[in-house]
Amino acid sequence: MRQVRIPAVAFTLIALVLLGGTAAAQYNKAAGQNAPVDEVERSYRDRDGTLRTETVTVAPGQDRFGNAVGNNHDLAIDGAFDGQTVAVIQLYTMDFDFSLPRAALKEKGFSVYRWANQPPSPAELEKGLAKASQLWVIASERRMLTPQHVAVIKKFFEAGHGVYIWGDNEPYYADANVLAEALFGTTMKGDLIGDQTVPVQKTATTAGLLPNHLLTTGLEHIYEGITIATIQPSPKLHPLIYGSANNLVAAYHDQDGHRAILDGGFTRLYNKWDTAGTARYVKNAAAWLANAERFGDAVLSPTLRTTVKPPAIRPAVRPDDRSTTRSAPTISVPQDSDWLPTDAIGWMLVSAMGLLLAIGVYANTRRNDLH
Numbered sequence: 001m002r003q004v005r006i007p008a009v010a011f012t013l014i015a016l017v018l019l020g021g022t023a024a025a026q027y028n029k030a031a032g033q034n035a036p037v038d039e040v041e042r043s044y045r046d047r048d049g050t051l052r053t054e055t056v057t058v059a060p061g062q063d064r065f066g067n068a069v070g071n072n073h074d075l076a077i078d079g080a081f082d083g084q085t086v087a088v089i090q091l092y093t094m095d096f097d098f099s100l101p102r103a104a105l106k107e108k109g110f111s112v113y114r115w116a117n118q119p120p121s122p123a124e125l126e127k128g129l130a131k132a133s134q135l136w137v138i139a140s141e142r143r144m145l146t147p148q149h150v151a152v153i154k155k156f157f158e159a160g161h162g163v164y165i166w167g168d169n170e171p172y173y174a175d176a177n178v179l180a181e182a183l184f185g186t187t188m189k190g191d192l193i194g195d196q197t198v199p200v201q202k203t204a205t206t207a208g209l210l211p212n213h214l215l216t217t218g219l220e221h222i223y224e225g226i227t228i229a230t231i232q233p234s235p236k237l238h239p240l241i242y243g244s245a246n247n248l249v250a251a252y253h254d255q256d257g258h259r260a261i262l263d264g265g266f267t268r269l270y271n272k273w274d275t276a277g278t279a280r281y282v283k284n285a286a287a288w289l290a291n292a293e294r295f296g297d298a299v300l301s302p303t304l305r306t307t308v309k310p311p312a313i314r315p316a317v318r319p320d321d322r323s324t325t326r327s328a329p330t331i332s333v334p335q336d337s338d339w340l341p342t343d344a345i346g347w348m349l350v351s352a353m354g355l356l357l358a359i360g361v362y363a364n365t366r367r368n369d370l371h
Contacts, residue, residue, distance in 0.1 A: 025304045026080040026292050030073045032212055034200050034220050036060065038072075065197060065221045065276035071107060073218035074280055076287035082109035082301035086286055087132035089125075090116050091140040092172060096270040104279045105286050109301055122148035129153075133299050134162035134289040138266050139176035150182050157183060162259045162289025166266040169227035173264065180262050184253060186234035188264045194224040196244035197276040207242050214288050215240060215252060215261075215281075223275035224249055225265025237262060257294045261285060 030036030037057040045051055060068040071078050086105055090098055093116050102112045113132065119125065129135060135156060137145075145153075157163045165180055167173025169191040177187040199221050201208035209216045216222075222241065230247040231237070237251035240261070253260040268278050290299045297305040 025306070026076050026287065026290075026300055027214075028072050028074060028077055028217070030068070031075055031217050032214050034209065034212055034216055034218070036068055036073050036218055066199075067220055067277050067280065068218050074108075074287075075214055075217040075284040076108050078107050079109045079301055080287065080304060081133070081290055081299065082303070084109065084133040084290060084299055085111045085113050085131065086134055086136060087128055088112055088114040088136045088138070089119050090114055090138045091118070091142075091144055091175060092138055092168070092266065093117055098269070100273045100279075101269050101282050104282045108283050108287055110286055119144055119149055122146065122152050125149060126152045126155075129156045129161070132161070134164070134286065134291075136164040136166065137175060137179060138166040138269075139168075139173050141171040141174055143174040143178060145175045145178055150178060153179060154182055157258060157260060160257050160259075160291060160294050162261075162291055164261045164263070164285060164289060166263050166269070167229050168225070168264065168266045169229050172266075173229050176262070176264075180231075183260065184234045184236040184262065186232045186237065186262075188229040188231045188262070190230045190247070192228055192230065192243065192245050192247055193226075194228045194243050194245070194249075194265065195226045197221050197223050198242070198244055201242065205239070205242065205246065207244050207246055210238075210240050213240070215284050217284055218280055219277045219284075222277035222281060223268055223272060225268040226271055227267065229264030231262055231264055257291070259289055259291050261289070 024031065028036075029039075038060045039055050040058055041053050042056050043051060043053050060070060060073060063069050067073075088098060090096070098112065098114055098116075105112060110133075113128065115125075115128075120128065129152065135153065137153070153163065163179075163183070165176050165183075167176030167188050170189065173188050180186050180188065198208045200211050200216075200219075209219055209222055224241065224243045228243055228247070228249050230243075231249070231251050233248075234251075236255070237253055239248055240252045241248075241250040243249040243265075249265050250261060250263040252262075268275070269282070273279070292299050
């Protein structure tokens with residue numbers, strides 16, 4: 001019987017076709033593209049008059065700032081993270097109630113639980129974070145986080161959960177610097193006038209957005225904020241947004257399954273919200289910080305989950321602002337003992353196929369040598 005040899009790449013492609021789609025089920029087709037395109041069907045008649053249909057790519061409509069319109073050009077599909085909560089410690093609250101980011105995050109399924117004006121006790125914070133997929137901290141001019149708070153947040157971060165640290169112009173980055181120093185060995189400083197919209201970067205370290213990253217999906221232009229701080233370099237951070245003065249406004253950390261963002265312009269969360277790209281950027285950031293690449297189905301909407309697991313009965317999530325005397329609502333939280341995500345299973349199978357292929361190639365070579 002003739003033996004058919006299948007290259008290793010074929011096994012890999014087959015496995016990815018069968019399993020890989022579920023690993024990115026939360027993302028739109030536009031994921032990782034600043035300037036996404038849409039696929040549309042077009043009918044035409046060929047030379048003999050036969051009516052045929054073909055799929056072509058077209059540029060989507062753009063808003064007045066030059067960004068693609070439509071939630072299908074965000075990073076994540078709408079409702080992808082139903083049942084997940086963004087915990088927020090908001091220490092700066094002047095004319096800022098977080099209602100605009102809350103509404104944007106809701107489109108992707110996130111609820112928001114917010115501690116306003118002062119942080120909860122470290123024990124209450126730890127209790128709340130046990131029920132959250134990520135934490136956003138918005139600093140003020142006065143330090144309020146204790147070393148005990150920092151230890152709780154660091155533990156949360158080291159467990160793989162996303163952290164977004166927001167500061168602004170001097171002196172509104174007190175606790176942002178406390179956390180940035182603890183997690184990344186850096187700080188932000190300064191008080192620059194921004195109030196400009198920046199495009200996709202043309203070259204590194206010049207004003208603009210990082211090209212074609214998941215965080216900048218669907219964004220060709222973004223508003224930098226009114227007055228902003230500058231993030232100091234750190235080997236643990238990668239540039240994300242450079243402001244109009246070529247200063248680093250936002251940077252991200254993505255290493256060993258840990259994700260975080262450090263940002264020196266929180267004013268754009270409430271001031272000139274409708275300027276270029278802010279709502280989309282907020283949605284992209286939360287979707288990315290949810291870290292589905294690490295936690296898999298555990299952080300996705302039940303409608304996107306692919307692993308077979310008996311459903312757990314949990315109380316409904318009710319977004320609300322509370323004082324530090326109330327605990328956060330219960331939601332699904334990934335634990336070390338949770339089932340293995342589909343993407344991990346896929347790569348295990350791919351590895352096993354590769355090993356079997358190598359054994360087969362070796363055996364076939366030995367057989368040829370004997371003959």
